[in-house]
Amino acid sequence: MTETINDQIICTTQSSLDPEVKPFKNILITCDYTNQYFDSLVICGDAKEELKKFPDNYYQCCITSPPYWGLRDYGIHHQIGAEPKLENYINNLVKVFREVRRTLSDDGTLWLNIGDSYTSGNRTWRDPDKKNPARGMNYRPPTPSGLKSKDLIGVPWRLAFALQSDGWFLRSDIIWHKPNCQPESVKDRPTRSHEYLFLLTKSEKYLYNYEDIMEPSTDRRGLRNRRTVWSINTEPFKYPHFAVFPKELIKPCILAGSKRGDLILDPFFGSGTVGIVGLKLNRRFVGIELNPEFIEIARRRFIEEHLSISPAVKGYHCSGDI
């Protein structure tokens, strides 16, 4: 069931969730959730500013993927990823994740997926790649000082070290190996078929349900502790959002980093994959997304995957400075 209250949509999940667990019914999609009841929440706004409104030690786990540096400029105030300087991009992310750390419980974890890129050689734009829209760029920043044309920038490790200096415990790098990676037309380096996922924590001791994410042992007769290379295909996506998590990538993060009923956070919510997988695993979620067009995609995905919707409801209305 879905209903509108003051132009906001409240979606109620169907009873497909585990019957033994109290279903977390109400997903509120809004620009202002003050004094409103919710089980799960999607906020349209800037991650850093919205997180400031939440108390300390609120979330058990954060799973997220910030925008790549220098890929797209949506022209939206407060967007991250279109900073002309690499250090400004890193600093902006450090500030967002400082708020994430404050709002994370003391035994909480952050699972951070972040993409790398090459310097542009001072091209300021790149033609859309019809075969691979995810690589299409409408914007290219200048080459960072100290780097040369064609250099791999190393964004993931630069960010990981900056977060470590800011107080996070850097506990693991995980290689997300993409067996079905996009072909590249390069002839002077290997085709890139991986991204990084970092496990960062607020404290030395933290919740990590290692038994829930064990993998088959080499002889396939038993299970062993999960390794750091995860081979997971990217998934086809019918909506216009180009950097969507495969569900299989975030499942182990949710299982290891939280318990049933816990609240998980994605401050760069995009098309809402963390919310969809979280609900299926009986977690609640808060998602923050700056671009209303992507919130609309998330809303449609919730309806397709979890929710029934009244035909009277055509869309949501979001007012505010965005």
Ligand SMILES: C[S@@+](CC[C@H](N)C(=O)[O-])C[C@H]1O[C@@H](n2cnc3c(N)ncnc32)[C@H](O)[C@@H]1O
């Ligand atoms: C890599 S995408 C996340 C995709 C998401 N994991 C999914 O599965 O769909 C990053 C998202 O961050 C959003 N974003 C950029 N700057 C933001 C900001 N300051 N606050 C909140 N969201 C922001 C972008 O609009 C984009 O949708």
